[in-house]
Amino acid sequence: MIHITELRLPVNHTPQDLETAILERLGISASELLDVEIFKRSYDARKKAALSFTYIVDVSVKDPIAVLKRHTEDARVTPTPDTGYHYVAQASHDTSSKRLRPVVVGFGPCGIFAALLLAQMGFKPLVLERGKAVRERTKDTWNLWRKNVLDPESNVQFGEGGAGTFSDGKLYSQIKDPKFYGRKVIREFVKAGAPEEIVYVAKPHIGTFRLVGVVEKMREEIIALGGEIRFGQKVVGLEIDHQQLRGLTLESGEHIAADHVVLALGHSARDTFKVLHEAGVYMEAKPFSVGFRIEHPQSMIDRARLGPHAGNKLIGAADYKLVHHANNGRSVYSFCMCPGGTVVAATSEPNRVVTNGMSQYSRNERNANAGIVVGITPADYPGDAMAGIEFQRTIESKAFELGGGTYEAPGQLVGDFLVGKASTAFGSVIPSYKPGVHLTDLASSLPDYAIQAMREALPAFERQIKGFSMHDAVLTGVETRTSSPLRITRGDDYQSLNIKGLYPAGEGAGYAGGILSAGVDGIKVAEAVALSYTAP
Known part of the structure; x- marks a missing residue:
């Protein structure tokens, strides 16, 4: 062609x-x-x-x-370039019968694609997911949103599909992808029931409701190819012998012998990070970002971004991407923008508040929302590799307190935030966050340098999008899970630097950011595992 x-x-x-x-x-x-x-x-x-x-x-x-x-x-x-996927190995009778089967820990986007690729290559992986199957998990998540009841093991962060299930289902990334792994990810989604247009639109998305069915179809394929998926299985220990992984211990007490384990944990598996840290697995603190969710009328964003083309069905709801370099040296930028979506409760720990954004495929809700976040580095939270987690927890606990201690989130109108005044009533923008938004002064919810940078950035964004700093726009706190606060270091062979057989992967390990890049990393790690099995 x-x-x-x-x-x-x-x-x-x-x-x-x-x-x-x-x-x-x-x-x-x-x-x-x-x-x-x-x-x-x-x-x-x-x-x-x-x-x-x-x-x-x-x-x-x-x-x-x-x-x-x-x-x-x-x-x-x-x-026409060759964009087809070519498998790097195929399991033989020897590799499938005389070796321990590969294990994938976590069944978010990275774990799904690692398991799917291993299954397609004949390696019959065992998947261990601490949360529940996606439909049961959806019910538990709605319990938090509607009834203020949190299940720490089944929520926006944990369960089949990972955190990406309750998001916009965005399938685009800025990663370099010379082998077109991203197209493999997207084509697998289409095969599982996603809209065919996601193959060619510049910013493809699926939406939460459609993702549920897609994830189930991919699970069915893994099982049909000989894989096994076990829910409610949390890893609490590692067996390591002379820097070689030999097995995993589950919370139930069961021991699973394994010498090839893909760690696709997601960025919120804090207790598992602790297990790895205590076992001596090399890891390091890394930069991430914290901030708030901001909501505007989607119609306003459409007019500002598309002008006379606002409402064009072929274009759909408009999005944006903004960045500002503040005078105090901090970068402030929009994150995970969700056109025509909602702000959702995304905590995985009791007595903490975390926000995220979500859209359905139609993107037809009243408000546009995005994270407005400030970049931070390990210098802001000195300590060991786990220090960033404690930094996040401190912010999330403060947000719970400011929200009234009921999983309502603290919120403030943009106009009041800019002048340092507590808000007392909503204006023209009604926040979408459930269980609800408790109006207050957000200044104490983040470090002073972050508040200062955001107060400078919002008027600067107004110069790019008319109405962005409108008085009635709503800020909802807090956004802390922008990416993993640590990186589980690995070598060119995708294995841990000091524990052979352990393959850190995806967003939780610090190697991805979003559904597409996590899926791509899952493919790369699956290839590394397969090549290890078939090496002479």
Whole structure:
């Protein structure tokens, strides 16, 4: 096939317009064009009045060699790259019957793809997930949102699908991906029931309700290929012999012999991090970010970002990405922006408040929300590798207290936050967070340097998005789980630097940030495990 880039079309174009643009670019007639596949579709919202779509397409033509020869000097017309996934190994009878089966700890995006790839290569993995299956977990999560009842083992953070299940289901990332692993992730989601458009739209998303069914289908495939998935199985100990992993101990007391274990824990498995730290597994503190969720009317964001194209169904609800470098040296930026979504309770520990954002596939809720967060480094929380967790806990406990001690979240209108005044009543923006928002003064919920940087950043963001610092916009605290506060260090072979057979992976280990990058890392680690099994 032939790969064509930089095809620009007006927003209100038709499918025929796209075909015409392809024919003109290639200099061929309609009879010579056999098939068209959209590789990617994106839009640039920087010039609202002249907003247009940009396409990358793959096409089949009657005489591709001749067409390519005529365009040898055109970098926008090339042979289609191979984006298919190629397995690095396949289990033989010897590797599957004489070796201990690989174990995957955690069944979020990273664990799902590690287990799926191992199963597809014939290695029949055993998956241990501390939480519940996704539908049971959803009920427990709603208990917190509706009844203020937290289950520490079944919530937004723990359970089948991981934290990404209760999010926008975003499937885009800025990672370098020369082997197109990201397309493998997306194609597996489509195979499991996700909308086909996620293969080519620039910022694909699935949404929470659809993710539930997709995750279940992927679980079924792993089981059909010989894998085993066990819920309610928390790892509380490691057996290590001369820096070689020999097995795992579960909270039930059961011992599982294992010498290839993928650690796909997620960023909130604090008790498991403690187990690893006490066992001597190398890890280090790493930067992360803390802040609040901000909510505006989605219609306002649409108008500010899309101008006359606001409401265009092909574009959908508008998003944004903002960053400001404050005078005190801190970076303030938008995080996990959820168009037409809701702010959700995301704590996994009693008597703490944590927020996150979520959207359904339709993205048709009244408010837009995003994290507005401030970057911090280990210098802000000196200590060992676990110090960042205590830093997070202190902030989350303060938020619980400011919210009234009932899992309601502390909140404040942006106008009041900017002048340091406690809010007493909501304005035109009604917050979406459940169990509810308790109005207060958020200044004491974060370190002074973070509050100072955010007060500087919000008016700066107003210059990019008109209305961003509107008085009635709502800040809800706190956002602390932006990424893992530590990294479980690994080598080029993806194994722990000091414990052979232990493969730290995904967001919890400090190697991913979001569904797509976590899935990609799961694939890479699964490949490393498979190559270890099949090595001479």
